[in-house]
Amino acid sequence: MMDINQLIKDKKLVIFELDDVLFPAKDYLLQVYYLFAQFIEYSEQKTSQQILDFMRAEYEYVGAENLFEKTASKFELAQTYKHNFDLLHENARLPLKLLLYKNMLDFLQELVVNRISINIVTSGNPLQQLNKIKQTEWNGLEKYLTVFFADELNQPKSEIFNNILNSNNLSAKEALVVGANNFDEAQSKSINLPYIVSLEIYK
Incomplete structure (x- = not known):
């Protein structure tokens, strides 16, 4: 030091x-994943916590690459949601400020x-x-x-x-x-x- x-x-x-x-880069991404999981719960009546837990685990153990594809496969989501996922990365209004x-x-x-x-x-x-x-x-x-x-x-x-x-x-x-x-x-x-x-x- x-x-x-x-x-x-x-x-x-x-x-x-x-x-x-x-x-930390993860402070932004995990909030994006949280917002996406909430959006899917509202749109598809699926449990947001299960989606978020899956995305967080995949991110922490493997990384962000192909995370939407893995999540879509796991929870049977339409590929059209990829647009929403990508858009959230660009314009998400975060619940918490980045510190x-x-x-x-x-x-x-x-x-x-x-x-x-x-x-x-x-x-x-x-x-x-x-x-x-x-x-x-x-x-x-x-x-x-x-x-x-x-x-x-x-x-x-x-x-x-x-x-x-x-x-x-x-x-x-x-x-x-x-x-x-x-x-x-x-x-x-x-x-x-x-x-x-x-x-x-x-x-």
Whole structure:
């Protein structure tokens, strides 16, 4: 683990991914599954709790891939419900706000105090990622965020990182990428950007 003050020494800009960096990705998806199960109960008179329990178990043990297809097969749902399932991922009104990891909230607040630029470069469906951002409890930090959607820009993350540096007239050593996976690390290191795993940051 690394102390925040040491981490941001000589930094002027920090770039974050969203999922499993600023908050747990599952906090969004499990609420989407809950809403879908409620919708199916209303539409098909099937027990929402059984559907939700199945979806949660599949997600936690296998992942989100083909989850609708597995659920539709298990509970004999029409394939037309796939549209509703996908739409919920993009525009679900969550019962609960998404909460930042405590260490990341502390880190973001420290960046604001030190006037260090905060950027989010996130992969995935831009509408879904924007919906997550809108429903996150930012504790007043939202006005300090600059957000880039990698899939919308249709560029490798390394290129987006480089463009951010150039637009801010910064060198790689003056910035930092905070991620949670090997892909983000590889994209950062390909242009010599310092990289750290989010869970290693503490105050």
